Amino acid sequence: MNMSDATTSSAAAMTPKVRFSPRRVWTMAMATVTQLVRMKILAFLVIFCLLAVGAGFAFSVINPEQQLNLLKSVTLGALQIFSIVIGVVSTALLIPKDMEDRTLYTILSKPVPRFDYLLGKLLGVLLLIGGGLIVMDAVLSLILWLRQSMLFEDAVARMHLEKMDTPEAVAQVREIVARQGLTWNLHWAVWAIFLKATVVTTVALLLSSIASSTLFTIVITLCITIIGHGEGLIREFFFQPHLSGWAGRAATLLLAAICPDLAQFDIVDSVVNGEIVPWAAVYDMTGIAALYVTVYLFVTHLLFVEKEL
Amino acid sequence: MAANLHEWSHACWQIVCIRDYSRVFVLIRVLIDPTAMSDTPAVSVQNLTKIFKGTLVKGAFRAVHDLSLEVKAGEVYGLIGPNGSGKSTTMKVILGLLKPTQGHTSIFGVPSTEVASRHSVGFLPENPYFYKHLNGRETLHFYGSLCGMSGARLKDRAEEMLALTGLEDAATRRVGGYSKGMLQRLGLAQALIHEPRLLVLDEPTAGVDPAGSRKIRDLIIEFRSRGITVLVTSHLLEQMQEVCDRVGIMAHGRMVREGRLEDLIAVENQTEMVLENASPALLAKINALVQAEGGGTKILRSSHPRTTLERLFLEATNETK
Numbered sequence: 001m002n003m004s005d006a007t008t009s010s011a012a013a014m015t016p017k018v019r020f021s022p023r024r025v026w027t028m029a030m031a032t033v034t035q036l037v038r039m040k041i042l043a044f045l046v047i048f049c050l051l052a053v054g055a056g057f058a059f060s061v062i063n064p065e066q067q068l069n070l071l072k073s074v075t076l077g078a079l080q081i082f083s084i085v086i087g088v089v090s091t092a093l094l095i096p097k098d099m100e101d102r103t104l105y106t107i108l109s110k111p112v113p114r115f116d117y118l119l120g121k122l123l124g125v126l127l128l129i130g131g132g133l134i135v136m137d138a139v140l141s142l143i144l145w146l147r148q149s150m151l152f153e154d155a156v157a158r159m160h161l162e163k164m165d166t167p168e169a170v171a172q173v174r175e176i177v178a179r180q181g182l183t184w185n186l187h188w189a190v191w192a193i194f195l196k197a198t199v200v201t202t203v204a205l206l207l208s209s210i211a212s213s214t215l216f217t218i219v220i221t222l223c224i225t226i227i228g229h230g231e232g233l234i235r236e237f238f239f240q241p242h243l244s245g246w247a248g249r250a251a252t253l254l255l256a257a258i259c260p261d262l263a264q265f266d267i268v269d270s271v272v273n274g275e276i277v278p279w280a281a282v283y284d285m286t287g288i289a290a291l292y293v294t295v296y297l298f299v300t301h302l303l304f305v306e307k308e309l
Numbered sequence: 310m311a312a313n314l315h316e317w318s319h320a321c322w323q324i325v326c327i328r329d330y331s332r333v334f335v336l337i338r339v340l341i342d343p344t345a346m347s348d349t350p351a352v353s354v355q356n357l358t359k360i361f362k363g364t365l366v367k368g369a370f371r372a373v374h375d376l377s378l379e380v381k382a383g384e385v386y387g388l389i390g391p392n393g394s395g396k397s398t399t400m401k402v403i404l405g406l407l408k409p410t411q412g413h414t415s416i417f418g419v420p421s422t423e424v425a426s427r428h429s430v431g432f433l434p435e436n437p438y439f440y441k442h443l444n445g446r447e448t449l450h451f452y453g454s455l456c457g458m459s460g461a462r463l464k465d466r467a468e469e470m471l472a473l474t475g476l477e478d479a480a481t482r483r484v485g486g487y488s489k490g491m492l493q494r495l496g497l498a499q500a501l502i503h504e505p506r507l508l509v510l511d512e513p514t515a516g517v518d519p520a521g522s523r524k525i526r527d528l529i530i531e532f533r534s535r536g537i538t539v540l541v542t543s544h545l546l547e548q549m550q551e552v553c554d555r556v557g558i559m560a561h562g563r564m565v566r567e568g569r570l571e572d573l574i575a576v577e578n579q580t581e582m583v584l585e586n587a588s589p590a591l592l593a594k595i596n597a598l599v600q601a602e603g604g605g606t607k608i609l610r611s612s613h614p615r616t617t618l619e620r621l622f623l624e625a626t627n628e629t630k
Binding site: 004017021023024027028034035038039101102103105106107108109110111113174292306309 | 408
């Protein structure tokens with residue numbers, strides 16, 4: 001060991017190590033949220049609110065059950081699209097843009113571990129999606145509650161006119177409206193939408209850390225999202241005995257391994273139909289999402305830490 | 310010993326004035342091993358080779374070849390060379406943004422591959438861009454927070470940097486509306502926010518008008534007087550000549566010349582003498598003396614010294630204010 005090496009090792013040993021810092025991650029996340037908010041990306045919220053009001057009050061020819069079904073179906077569908085599109089587009093834009101603008105150089109030339117940077121970016125996008133979903137959930141809940149109250153009163157008034165408002169009949173209508181109206185299941189559906197968006201956003205982060213093109217990241221992530229909804233079919237296909245040839249089997253296995261099983265988070269249809277979502281299903285979904293995020297984030301870190309800037 | 314004293318005083322300054330308690334480690338380090346610190350260069354590059362992997366179409370590219378250099382604490386070191394000579398690649402390896410293919414680099418003795426080495430360094434990239442949605446003050450707060458600063462310490466330091474770089478009036482304006490010169494000065498402010506001991510400046514005056522360029526040059530001179538080490542690249546050789554203590558000239562990824570500026574640019578067998586109010590008779594006498602001397606001594610040229618175009622520009626533009 002020469003003098004210079006000794007000096008280097010002595011200085012390195014005495015220099016405080018830079019460890020993971022939640023505060024630094026939060027700083028990155030807040031900058032990301034501010035950036036996205038000031039890019040007016042939440043204008044989608046206004047569109048959603050108009051859509052919810054439209055779906056809630058525009059159709060009055062169908063029965064109460066169908067009307068509440070339609071309201072939930074349209075708005076929860078819009079929420080899914082909103083969360084996935086915002087997650088994919090924002091994430092695909094952020095890292096390549098930071099590299100293109102050399103902002104990444106100024107950030108990573110500070111004592112900032114690359115994992116902190118990645119986690120901060122992801123957290124920022126998820127905070128934005130989560131915040132947007134909370135607002136939209138509140139708007140949807142309010143409209144659903146108003147609509148179910150109005151529909152119940154209309155139905156009772158109509159039964160009263162037709163002299164059919166027996167206590168049993170009124171109770172039956174109340175039960176139908178209550179089941180299709182505002183329940184905790186609606187919030188679980190929004191939670192499932194958030195979890196799905198979280199997984200898709202993490203996939204977008206992984207792709208954007210290796211790709212230099214925003215378009216590539218968006219297109220491939222959306223393809224993975226579509227394939228992810230048919231993960232069950234892919235698995236079935238893989239285990240079919242007549243599937244021959246190693247190439248076909250390897251391709252199927254690769255797809256099944258790469259794509260997340262997004263069907264695990266599909267409880268929206270059940271909620272729209274008024275079915276009750278058990279706690280166990282919520283735990284399972286949350287656990288699966290956490291596992292996917294951990295694995296994808298780990299792979300992203302491995303790729304990004306080696307990336308030459 | 311002088312480097313030790315410099316290290317000590319800088320660390321004490323940071324602890325007392327900006328409450329950067331991580332510098333206590335520096336004091337302890339110097340106490341434990343005074344001999345090691347005295348020789349620690351601000352930047353050390355040893356046998357650095359950087360080869361970029363090729364693609365199917367393009368082969369591998371060797372950007373830097375067996376480069377070694379040292380920047381001593383407190384000096385201004387200029388790295389110059391034509392486009393593609395490997396200057397920016399070398400800087401990126403020093404900053405840990407690229408990994409060396411061979412050799413190694415360190416900052417104040419800490420290997421560049423460790424994130425901890427970035428505690429001591431501030432970096433201004435060529436043509437920097439920042440988050441356009443943030444204003445100048447928010448940008449400095451953002452970078453300061455990333456360095457672990459907070460509260461009154463961060464606020465005071467951000468204001469100090471805005472004042473130093475002359476951006477106080479633009480502090481609340483979005484960065485998207487900044488001119489190139491303002492962006493460059495904001496880049497300097499963010500590089501300095503955490504009071505680094507080393508500044509790495511990549512083409513700091515690129516695209517900046519002469520007045521802005523002069524301001525940046527003056528700042529570099531001020532940094533040196535504060536004991537901050539500066540590693541700078543620029544194409545504007547005249548400016549480098551004014552600020553650098555030592556320079557390294559790179560070409561094709563190799564160091565082709567390195568040393569103290571005076572030594573490199575001095576023409577050993579010539580002497581320059583500038584006279585003021587010299588009469589024609591005196592000039593004739595000098596001429597005659599030189600001719601009488603013989604032995605190869607001769608006057609190569611005699612003329613009125615000229616101002617530089619830059620100085621003329623600055624004088625003219627200041628007159629109109």
